[in-house]
Amino acid sequence: MLKKILIANRGEIALRIIRACRELGIETLAVYSEADEQSIHCQIADDAICIGPAASADSYLKADRILSAAELADVDAIHPGYGFLSENADFAEQCESCNILFIGPSSATIRQMGDKAMARDTVRAAKVPIIPGSEGTVTDEKEGLKIAKSIGYPVIIKAVAGGGGRGMRVAHNQVAFQREFDTARNEAEKAFGNGAVYIEKFIEEPRHIEFQVLADHHGKIVHLGERDCSVQRRHQKVIEEAPSPFLTPELRRRMGRAAVKAAEACNYRNAGTIEFLVDRSGAFYFIEMNTRIQVEHPVTEIVTGIDLVKKQIEIANGNPLGLEQKQIRLTGSHAIECRICAEDPSRNFAPSPGEIDLYYPPGGPGIRLDSHVYSRYQVPPYYDSMIGKLISFGKNREEAMVYMNRALREFLIGGIKTNIPFLQAILADPVFRQGQTTTRYVEEFLERTPRYLLAETTSPTA
């Protein structure tokens, strides 16, 4: 078994990976930026190495510094977590050539699925449903217009190097298309250094439903059911749940089979996620694949009883999956995750870094909290504003909502603003309660909700 793993990340996911390693008897090496010296992941890892200044570009994104730390400490593997270098094919390739296991798929798979037009063509060849659109990329406006006309407006123009909502433009007619096509290409070139785009029919008010897959190095691939991630604000997920309140057992089986086919098509290894859009009629379409562990993985862990981070490590070590599709029981339980962020929902979600002067975490039945923060912790301004994930679970969705409501109410965080009032307001909203959310849900919710309802009424003090 692997003896020592470097965790190339920070915050709650670094903590989550260290926990899995410790349970498996694997030594851990944390890396940290100067801003994270007091961070919990440095304290609880067996060892920790500073890799540079606060800015991510100078530390957590510096492949050479992380590889130097890995060589110095003689680790067997690197776990990249999510964000930062987790979907960087060049980094995975460097790990491969240094003979350090990258805990994830091969660099070739990351590269293939990171190009969103190539990902689309890859899964299409395996008969996974994709959204009607261009074959490959479109470089010429005239050709684009022809494609748009043949699939019918509205259409969406997407950057091949985009993903996660970056680099997309919608066109509702021919005139708009000519304008947006140029804009999309220029923006993509500026943002990603790659101006290539492709075209799809624009699906209005879809649900975002993603399937977790696990693939070992012996040809076995299974899916672990879905997560419904329709509650998003500006392409940032806010609440995720499993199972989706929208899927029937029949649709779940069909989408699960498609997810496994998509993973097969790209020779996938390790944990991955297939993202689908699902329209009102229940038609589903592949949009992209995430080749990493995701923030929202805990809801799948809860409804399947499978520890995904341990599975990632065991798969990387070469162990057979030891799971058959028919053994994977979606237990009938329900899990909901709320992302807790240091931001002020009453001031347009402005980041709210600073010192936490009081911290009282919720607990009790039906609650899991994955967080790296503590009383007197300084939330740094340099990184993502997420300070934890509050996960509730119960025998059904209603019970999971009862636990979540109660836990949000008793979660006390003083000194900084958080999005807890926003989460409470969504949990109280009939549209959410009835499971009627689409990717436009948050926007609509905010249009009909006065800002003062999203402000903390009392601020807890130490």
Ligand code: MV4
């Ligand atoms: C779409 C779409 C509608 N039609 N593609 C946004 C993120 C990226 N993963 C793909 N995205 C979308 N692609 C077609 N053809 C709508 C979105 C979209 C969206 C998707 C998932 C979750 C939230 C979203 C919010 C706005 C738009």
